[in-house]
Amino acid sequence: xxxxxxxxxxxxxxxxxxxxxxxxxxxxxxxxxxxxxxxxxxxxxxxxxxxxxxxxxxxxxxxxxxxxxxxxxxxxxxxxxxxxxxxxxxxxxxxxxxxxxxxxxxxxxxxxxxx
Amino acid sequence: xxxxxxxxxxxxxxxxxxxxxxxxxxxxxxxxxxxxxxxxxxxxxxxxxxxxxxxxxxxxxxxxxxxxxxxxxxxxxxxxxxxxxxxxxxxxxxxxxxxxxxxxxxxxxxxxxx
Numbered sequence: 001x002x003x004x005x006x007x008x009x010x011x012x013x014x015x016x017x018x019x020x021x022x023x024x025x026x027x028x029x030x031x032x033x034x035x036x037x038x039x040x041x042x043x044x045x046x047x048x049x050x051x052x053x054x055x056x057x058x059x060x061x062x063x064x065x066x067x068x069x070x071x072x073x074x075x076x077x078x079x080x081x082x083x084x085x086x087x088x089x090x091x092x093x094x095x096x097x098x099x100x101x102x103x104x105x106x107x108x109x110x111x112x113x114x115x
Numbered sequence: 116x117x118x119x120x121x122x123x124x125x126x127x128x129x130x131x132x133x134x135x136x137x138x139x140x141x142x143x144x145x146x147x148x149x150x151x152x153x154x155x156x157x158x159x160x161x162x163x164x165x166x167x168x169x170x171x172x173x174x175x176x177x178x179x180x181x182x183x184x185x186x187x188x189x190x191x192x193x194x195x196x197x198x199x200x201x202x203x204x205x206x207x208x209x210x211x212x213x214x215x216x217x218x219x220x221x222x223x224x225x226x227x228x229x
């Protein structure tokens with residue numbers, strides 16, 4: 001069964017460093033998302049992406065964040081200058097058009113620790 | 116605006132007992148509703164979803180949920196708890212647009228007593 005994959009599974013970085021989190025969505029999906037979950041808290045929406053542009057972003061997704069689909073398979077989240085409060089589990093998700101399937105399929109997550 | 120409220124951040128039941136996790140939603144139109152499960156140190160797995168086809172939805176691992184419009188509820192149940200059901204459960208809602216985000220509840224941690 002196709003699944004969303006994410007790399008790396010864990011990343012430790014120093015405050016102020018740039019990080020890139022990578023995701024490979026399910027191959028025939030058209031809509032892509034990033035969510036994050038700070039330890040002990042609920043999952044929060046960051047950004048949605050369709051047709052090579054951002055569809056919607058939350059107030060969390062400020063100028064330090066960017067997303068890109070550099071080729072036909074990868075979907076990346078970049079944090080330009082990490083802060084301590086960026087430490088969280090970051091989930092990528094993808095979905096086909098709603099009329100095909102209403103479900104968003106989540107990857108296993110990348111646990112980011114900013115020191 | 117859409118939202119979900121999960122009543123009870125922690126529920127503990129005995130093995131073999133009924134599991135009931137409560138979720139109420141707020142939406143101006145009938146939404147899509149989901150239950151996801153998160154096992155320790157793992158990602159989010161879809162348990163079941165409501166998409167207006169049937170009000171009683173059956174999911175994986177013996178779980179089911181009933182959509183009650185009059186009560187704006189989508190409670191998750193399982194007749195007999197198993198030790199392997201111990202996990203965090205999230206109720207979630209999304210809108211009709213293909214690009215709609217998912218809004219998650221705060222989660223309910225389910226513990227199973229031997």
